[in-house]
Each structure stands twice: as C-alpha cells, then as structure tokens.
Amino acid sequence: MSGSEDEECIPELVPAEITKVPVTVITGFLGAGKTTLLNYILTEQHGKRIAVILNEFGEGSAIEKSMSIGQSGELYEEWLELRNGCLCCSVKDNGVQAIENLMKKKGKFDYILLETTGLADPGPIASMFWIDEELCSDIYLDGIVTVVDAKFCLQHLLEQKPDGVINEAVSQVALADVIIINKTDLVNDEELNDLRAQLSSINSVARRMETQQAQVDLPQILDLNAYDGRSRSSVDEIFNSKGNQNTAGGSHHLDKTVTTVTFEVEGSLIKAALNEFMDTVLWEKVTNPGGNTMDILRMKGVTSIVDCPRRVIVQAVHELYDRQETTLWEESEQRMNRLVFIGKNLEKETLQNLFMMKVEEQTSNSGSS
Ligand SMILES: Nc1nc2c(ncn2[C@@H]2O[C@H](COP(=O)(O)OP(=O)(O)OP(=O)(O)O)[C@@H](O)[C@H]2O)c(=O)[nH]1
Numbered sequence: 216m217s218g219s220e221d222e223e224c225i226p227e228l229v230p231a232e233i234t235k236v237p238v239t240v241i242t243g244f245l246g247a248g249k250t251t252l253l254n255y256i257l258t259e260q261h262g263k264r265i266a267v268i269l270n271e272f273g274e275g276s277a278i279e280k281s282m283s284i285g286q287s288g289e290l291y292e293e294w295l296e297l298r299n300g301c302l303c304c305s306v307k308d309n310g311v312q313a314i315e316n317l318m319k320k321k322g323k324f325d326y327i328l329l330e331t332t333g334l335a336d337p338g339p340i341a342s343m344f345w346i347d348e349e350l351c352s353d354i355y356l357d358g359i360v361t362v363v364d365a366k367f368c369l370q371h372l373l374e375q376k377p378d379g380v381i382n383e384a385v386s387q388v389a390l391a392d393v394i395i396i397n398k399t400d401l402v403n404d405e406e407l408n409d410l411r412a413q414l415s416s417i418n419s420v421a422r423r424m425e426t427q428q429a430q431v432d433l434p435q436i437l438d439l440n441a442y443d444g445r446s447r448s449s450v451d452e453i454f455n456s457k458g459n460q461n462t463a464g465g466s467h468h469l470d471k472t473v474t475t476v477t478f479e480v481e482g483s484l485i486k487a488a489l490n491e492f493m494d495t496v497l498w499e500k501v502t503n504p505g506g507n508t509m510d511i512l513r514m515k516g517v518t519s520i521v522d523c524p525r526r527v528i529v530q531a532v533h534e535l536y537d538r539q540e541t542t543l544w545e546e547s548e549q550r551m552n553r554l555v556f557i558g559k560n561l562e563k564e565t566l567q568n569l570f571m572m573k574v575e576e577q578t579s580n581s582g583s584s
Contacts, residue, residue, distance in 0.1 A: 236354045238314070238327040238344065239437060242337045242387045243362030244371050248397035249330050252362055252429035256328065261433055266317055266324040318353045326437065327354065336386040337361075338512065341532040344442075358439035361391035361421075362429065366401040369410055372417070385473050388414055389512040389557045390532065391421040392441040400427050418557050419475040420515075442530050443539070473512070476556045478567040480574055483519040483550045488573040489529070489538070496556075497534045501569065503562035511561075516554035519544065521577055529554075 243249045253267050314327065331337055337359050344356040363384075364371075371384035388394060394414055399407060407425070414423065424435060484492075495501060500508050514531040525540040544550060552574070556566060 235352075236318075236325060236327055237357035237438065238329055238354050239357050239439075240329050240331060240337055240340055240359045241362065242331045242335060242359060242391075243395075244364065244368070244384045244387065247362040247364040247368070248395075248426075248429040249362050251397070252395070252431065253328065253330055255429055255431075256433065259433070263326055263433075263437075264324040265326045265328060266320075267328045267330070268314065268317070269330050314354065336381055336383050337390045338386065338533045341390065342535050345532075345535050345537060356442050357437070358392035358441035359390050360393045360395060360436050361387045362395045362397050363388065363410075363414070365396050365398045365407060365410060365425075368396070369413060372413060385417060386512060388417045388421075389473050391418055392439055393422045393424065393436050394418070395429065395431060395436070396423065396425045397429050398427065399425050417473050417475070418513075419477075420555055420557070442537075472507075472559045473557070474561055476561040476563045476566060478554060478563055478570070480552045480554075480567065480571050481549060482552070482574040482577070483521045484552070484570075484573045484577050485521045486523075488576060489518055489520065489527075492570055492573050493529065493531065493536050495569065496566065497531060497536060501565055503560050503565055505560070505562075507560040509558060509560050509562065509566070511556055511558035513557040514555065516552065517541075518552045518554075519550035 241249050241252060250269075253269070256265060257267060314329070317324075317327065329340070331340060341356060341359060344351060344354070368384070372382070372388065374382060374384070376382045396407070396410065396414070402410070411423070414421075422435070422439075424431060496509065497511055497514075500510070502508055511531065512533060514529070514536070516529045518527045518529055520527050523540065524543055526542050526544060528539050528541050530537050530539075552570065554566070554570065
C-alpha cells in the first residue's frame with residue numbers, strides 16, 4: 216500500500232517480540248535454596264503472573280509425589296493455579312514439553328521460571344532456546360540465575376572430577392547471569408569473602424546478590440535481557456566487566472581452570488572474519504601455551520563490523536552462538552571490540568592475538584585496495 220494518507224490510518228503494529236514470554240532458568244547445586252526461592256516468588260504479591268516449571272528428580276518432594284507416570288511411560292504434569300495468579304507445574308523431563316504445553320495457556324501468565332535439577336549443567340537448557348525454532352517463536356531466554364549455598368558451595372566447586380567429567384557446580388556458576396549466594400546466616404565474614412573471591416575468579420561478569428531464605432528483590436533477577444543485543448544494559452555490562460585471571464583470594468586451592476578472560480581490540484572486522492573467529496574458538500578449539508584445549512562455556516562480546524553502523528553483540532553458550540545488531544556507533548567514536556569469555560584453560564593472549572589477526576586482515580585488505 217502506498218500514499219501517506221492511507222499510512223496514517225494504519226494502526227501501529229506491535230512487534231512480535233513484545234508478545235514473547237521471558238524465561239529465567241533457575242539453577243544451583245542440590246540444597247542451595249532453589250525451591251526456597253521459588254516458594255518465595257510464588258507466595259509474594261508481586262503483581263506478576265509467573266509460571267513456574269519445577270524439574271524435580273529429587274526424592275521426598277511433595278510435588279513430586281503428586282505426579283504420576285502413565286503406563287506407557289508418557290509424561291504427566293501437575294498444574295497448580297495459585298491465588299496470586301501464578302501457575303506452578305511439576306515435570307519429569309527437561310522441561311521443553313512443559314513449556315510447549317504451557318504456551319497453550321497463553322494469556323494466563325507473563326513470565327516463566329524454569330528450575331533445573333541440582334545436578335544439571337544449564338548449558339544444554341540455555342542452548343535449547345536457540346535451536347528449537349518453535350519454542351523461540353513464543354519465548355526467549357531472559358537469563359540464568361544460579362543459587363549457591365554459602366556454606367557448601369566452595370566444597371562443591373573444589374570437588375575434583377575425573378578428566379572429561381564436568382563439575383556441574385562450576386558450570387552453573389560459569390553460566391550464571393546472576394549468582395545468589397544464599398544461606399549467608401551460616402558463614403562468617405571471612406568465609407563469605409573467600410567465597411566471593413572464588414566465585415568472581417570463575418565468573419567475574421555475573422551480578423551477585425547475597426540472601427537468607429533466598430529473599431531476593433525480584434527486579435534484580437527478572438527482565439535481565441541477558442541475551443538480548445538490543446538491551447542497553449547488556450552492552451554496558453560487557454563494557455564494564457572486568458577480566459579476571461587467577462585472582463581468587465583466600466587460602467583454598469580452587470581448580471582454577473575455569474576463569475573469566477576479557478580483552479579489547481580496536482578497529483573493525485568483516486562479518487565473515489568474526490564468524491571464522493567464533494568457529495575456531497568454539498568448534499575447532501584452540502590450545503593455550505601449556506598445550507591444554509580452551510573450552511568455552513559462555514562468551515559475550517560487543518564487536519565492530521565493517522560497514523555496519525551498529526554495534527554487534529555476540530553471545531555464545533558452549534558451541535552455539537548468535538549475533539545481534541544493537542546501538543549505533545557515534546561518527547567520532549573509536550571503533551572497538553570487547554569480548555568476555557568464561558571457560559576452561561583460557562589464556563587471554565592467545566584469544567586476543569587470534570582476534571587481532573582478523574581485524575588486521577581487514578586493515579591490510581582495505582589498505583591495499
Ligand atoms: N540456614 C538456612 N537454611 C536455608 C536458607 N535457605 C534455604 N534453607 C534451607 O535449606 C534447605 C534446602 O533448601 P531448598 O530450597 O530445598 O534447596 P534446593 O536447591 O531446592 O534443593 P534440591 O531441590 O535438593 O536441589 C531447606 O531445608 C531450606 O529450608 C537460608 O538462607 N539459611
């Protein structure tokens with residue numbers, strides 16, 4: 216249709232994204248306080264209609280007992296509608312089916328919290344939101360919240376696993392967008408400081424909160440837009456994050472192989488070079504000077520792409536990554552790339568040099584043309 220008069224009559228369409236429902240994944244080691252957190256949320260009068268999906272494998276849960284598995288082994292879910300408008304569902308699979316069923320109840324809720332089991336690595340769950348196209352059309356991953364037990368978290372983080380076996384507690388901290396240190400009543404200041412330092416040595420970019428009985432300020436954990444390139448906060452977060460290599464304080468000898476590494480490189484690179492860089496570090500893998508393979512669990516970055524007027528945010532969880540254009544560069548602004556990696560055996564110089572090579576390739580190509 217053309218003609219300005221006609222256009223003026225057309226009501227403004229609401230972009231599809233606005234109707235998508237955010238999902239926050241709540242993870243944390245056994246007994247850390249995930250259920251306490253969810254119970255708190257479900258009983259508070261917060262004015263939100265939150266649907267909670269409990270992924271229960273533990274024993275003794277009242278909700279678990281109310282579930283049953285059909286004779287043919289199919290999944291049965293227990294749905295509870297609560298007085299404050301929340302919905303609660305207990306499931307026995309990885310939660311995908313439950314989300315799909317939940318979406319049929321559209322309109323009854325405006326937020327989803329998905330609790331993982333204490334022993335789960337949240338990586339595959341986070342990836343699911345990128346690879347399942349049907350899911351992605353209705354919902355989006357808002358962030359990962361990891362609850363840790365102030366008293367026992369260090370012990371879990373320090374637990375040595377056989378080669379190739381992932382320490383789930385480390386993985387949960389590495390992938391967190393928010394870390395809630397719960398049960399602070401059970402530790403003294405020194406223990407708490409030690410834990411803070413160790414958590415920060417693994418993941419120095421996550422927002423950190425400290426609670427008793429998991430009593431959080433809800434806006435601190437919801438609507439983070441942690442994977443949304445369009446949110447100003449995610450750009451700021453990447454720019455304000457501090458890289459941290461082996462700076463953990465305290466007397467514990469934490470297995471420091473999972474760390475946060477941050478670097479900045481001036482200039483721009485072409486889109487194909489950025490993809491090559493991502494493929495190399497995520498898929499082909501690079502080794503550090505000690506000969507160990509760098510294994511990236513989480514990555515986020517703000518990059519500058521040649522001929523693109525906007526910053527491009529790159530997000531990765533394990534081997535999957537995604538690019539999104541975000542805010543405009545100012546004309547006078549120095550083009551800059553800032554990348555944050557959380558993973559195993561990371562070494563800043565190797566990653567930075569590899570990225571610089573991609574930027575320099577572009578500079579030398581444009582110089583010779
Ligand atoms: N002292 C103390 N105990 C707490 C606190 N928060 C929760 N608890 C208790 O810790 C125990 C475990 O809490 P849950 O909320 O069930 O932990 P969870 O992470 O859901 O545990 P799993 O489902 O087994 O993974 C319960 O007995 C809670 O009452 C706290 O801040 N301080």
